[in-house]
Amino acid sequence: MKKHLIALAWACILLAAPAFVAAQRMDPNMPGMQHGAKPADAQGVGVVKAIDTAKGTITLQHEAIGMIGWPAMTMPFKVASPDLLKVAKVGDKVKFTLHPADMANTVTSITVQH
Ligand SMILES: [Cu+2]
Structure with missing residues (x-):
């Protein structure tokens, strides 16, 4: 499960780096679950x-x-x-x-x- 989450986080970083970084900046409490086009929480x-x-x-x-x-x-x-x-x-x-x-x-x- 932990491995899966880490892989998911990496996929986000590699596929949608700019959006991922922006989402992280807006809500530092939501790691790894922001996928590209979707708006942040x-x-x-x-x-x-x-x-x-x-x-x-x-x-x-x-x-x-x-x-x-x-x-x-x-x-x-x-x-x-x-x-x-x-x-x-x-x-x-x-x-x-x-x-x-x-x-x-x-x-x-x-x-x-x-
Ligand atoms: Cu309303």
Whole structure:
């Protein structure tokens, strides 16, 4: 598994060096998973409006996300893991990471702001 990840990281560097380097600079916490044309993960801030454990979604009233050109809005997001739905509760102000995917954006981290 570790070998595979290292090989994957090298493939990224060799095939998409400029994009890889740019992605690394924007988000140093995401090693080896940025493939060429795909945009890097984006950071957002918002307030939790609803949590749906059955659907695995969290509805966030989020501020504008300049990195991906989104205006402020309220919308549901799929979460990468059901555990993320336990991090925050309705009414909490949170910081979150958005991972761009082909069909949907997925929230990969949520941190409650105090
Ligand atoms: Cu939105």
